[in-house]
Structure formats: C-alpha cells, structure tokens
Amino acid sequence: MGRIKPGGGYRELRSFQIATIIYDATWRFCEQYLDARSRMSDQMIQAARSGRQNIAEGSRASSASSQTELRLVNVARSSLEELLLDYEDFLRHRHLPQWAPDSPEAMEVRRSGVFDRTDMTDRSNRTDQSATRQSDDLRYSVYNRWLDHAEPSIRANATICLIHQANYLLDRQIEALEREFIDEGGYSEQLAAARLAERNRKKQDMTDQSDRTDPVPECPKCGKPMVLRTVRNGKSAGRQFWGCTGYPECKGIVEV
Template identity: 65%
Template sequence: MKKLRPSGGYRSSASFQTATIIYDATVWFCEKFLDARSRTVDQMVQAARSGRQNIAEGSRCAATSSQTELRLVNVARASLEELLLDYEDYLRHRRLPQWAPDGPEASSVRAIAAQLRRQDRTDPTNPSDLTDLSDQQRYALYARWLEAEDAALRANAIICLIHQANYLLDRQIAALEAAFIEDGGYSEQLATERLRQRRKEQTDRANTTDRTDLPQPPPCPKCGGLMALRTAKGGKNPGSQFWGCTHYPECKGTLPI
C-alpha cells in the first residue's frame, strides 16, 4: 500500500550527515581536551547526539505527523545551537582565537561541503561525486582539522560544521512550515485522501452499473404522460416506492411497481 506521506530517507540528507560528523567530532574532542568528570562533557555530547538523533526521529515521524516532524527538527536545531555556545565558551574561557566567519580557515572547511554535492548527476561514476560516502569516509575529509592536536583548530572547525548544519536545518524547517501551511497536517491529508477514494468508488460503481436493469417508466394511466419513481412519505406504506405522474399535481395518476 502506498504511503500517504513519505518518511525516512534521513541518512542521505546533508543535515543528518553533517550532524553525524559533529557528533563524532564532539565525542572525540571531549575525550581528548576535557576532564571526563566534567559536567560540560555530558552536556556537549548529549547536545551533539540530540542534534543528530532528532533529525532521524523527525524524518521517521513524517509519515504520520508533520507537526511532530517539525517539532523534532526544531529540537535538533536548538540542540546544535546549544553545542555551538559550548564551543564558543571553550575558546573564550581559554583565550583562544575564534575564526572569522569569512576568514580563510573557515572558508577551507566550508569548501569540503561543496565537494559533497553531486557535481554531475548524469554520470554516477564521476569521481567528483562524493554523496555516497560512508560516515567514516565523510569524516576523513575533515580529518586535518578534526584530528588536530591543537584544541583551537578542532573547536573552530566544529563551529564551522555546526553553522553549516544550522543553515541546512533552518532551510528544512522553513520548507516543512510552508508544506504544512500549503498541504495541511497528516489528519487533513488523510481526510482528503479518504474523500477522494470514496468519490472514485462511487464513480466506478456508476460506470459499471447496467442501466438496462432499471425498470422502465410506464405511461400514466390517466393522462398518458411520463411517470417517475416516487417514494411515499406518509399513508399506509411510508417509504415504499411507486410510479407517479410527472404532471403532478395537475395529474394524480399512480401505479404500483
């Protein structure tokens, strides 16, 4: 049975792929540069995980609840914003430099994302097409920053990735909101589909009915005019059908069926 609304497919989305890199990089950043007993470690790892997992969960909920999908994607966006602040705090508290958004370092990190977009969709063997890489292969593209011994280098690169993920999620949220306004929620779509199916069934029945099976109206015994099927509203047999003259009330001719 065809689903009314598609769901899943999150693994191929740029937002989920970027969030996966951020989650992995955060786990290893915390292991290397922060005290495992620090509450900050748990907060950062959980925020990174929430950003990734809520994208996936929202995608899976898309089939039955567009509102739930939208809410979960917003949760993912908020979690990554929280993580962004944690990395900025890390740099500021240690008096480490933060890259300028349009500086050469940040531009180098952003350039990797451009490689992940399919350059030639007509040629699946094109070596510049990196959309089908595994998570490990995709992470390796950023290894020069994410595996660096310099904490500031790692933190700044992850900040760049968070900005990319947030940009993608903002676009995703805007598209979901527009679709909800345009098409309605799942319940509305389900009701519309149900009504469409009922109308189709009625049309199919009408098209397959043999009209010759219906009784042919006899002539009126009083005036000879056309007669039509009528339903008694009162009298001895309310609800029963009979032939009545179409010239009623001038002619009150009737016949039983």
C-alpha cells in the same frame, strides 16, 4: 487519498551527514579536552547526539505526520545551537581565538565541504551498515586535519564552522517543511481530511436517497395523509396501496 508517504532516507540529507561529523568530532573533543565526569562534557555530547538523532527521527516520523517531523527538526536545530554556545564558551573561558566567519581558516573549512556526494547508501531505507560506516568515515576524513588537530582551538573553531553549516541547512529544511505542511499536511492530516470527506459523502448520499423517496400522498376524498397498507386476504393478497388515515370514516385509497 494517496498511499502513506515513505519515511526515512535521512542518510541522504546533507544536514544529517554534517550532524554526524559534528557528533563524532564532539565525542573526540570532549574525550580529550574535558573531564568525562563534568556536566559540560555530558551536555555537549548529548546536544551533538540530539542534533543528529532528531533529524533521523523526524525523517522517519514524516510518514505519520509532517507536524511531528517539523517539531523534531526544530529540536535538532535548537540542540546544535546549544552546542555552538558550548564551543564558543570553551574558547572564551580559555582566552583562545575564535575565527571570524569570513576568516581564511573558516573559508577553507567551508570550501572543503564540496566533495563527492555520489554515496548510494540508504536509497531504499535498508541500511547497509558497512557502507554507511565507510561513508561516515570518508566524510569525516575531509575535515580530520582540523577536527583531529593537536590544538583544541582549531578543533573547536572547525566544529563551529560545521555547526553553522548544519544550522543553515536545517533552517532551509524547516522552511520547506513548513511550506509542505501548509500546502499538504502529513499522513495524519490527510487521513483526517479524508475521513471528513467520507463523512460528508455519506451524508450527501442519505440526503439524495431521502430526496428520491416517494412523498406520502394526501387522501383524494378528505385530504388527510395516507399510510401504506397491504391487502391481507383474497386474490389481491400482498398488494400494497395507500389507505386514508381517517379509515374507517374515510375509505379513500390510492394505488401504489
């Protein structure tokens, strides 16, 4: 079995990068347009946070179990779906327009996602905090003309576009994890398979050893099974031989 596979590296995931933008945008949105004490504000921020954090947690857990990673990424996907509904509710309750997926506004937001992806943070899973902060700010700045707009409807619609992008990426990520889990399993699954293989190997070794053991001979005189005995006295003391179990009636022996 190979060594434990590395976990982490989630900062390089496009899904995590977009989820970070969504979380930051949602925090600012709720701070400006919703009562901080309201349940909706709390739920939106927590859903955005869950979407981001569970991607990271799942990536870290991948070294222990692909099943755990898959479960956490599914939680992230569900949290972002919940957040999507909250933004749609915000627009609907206030009679504000929602962009169609193929509208010019939505298309422009999607096109803006094509930017420099040469960021090298987290390559070794040792987070450079200053570089990470700069990278996060840079990615957010690509969308800030919508996410920091004075009109709440534009902010909400742009965030909805980003949530759709993140959900699309997470769906692909989940499909890939499902295939990997079926084909390989995670470390715990591989460990269980290796443990079973080792157990079977030991059983086979015991069987092979048993097969190599000399069979108990039958007495050449009476046909009874024989037993291994040792000469105790005389010049042959210590020598082993097969003696008949019918002794003393039968004194048949077989040399070892």
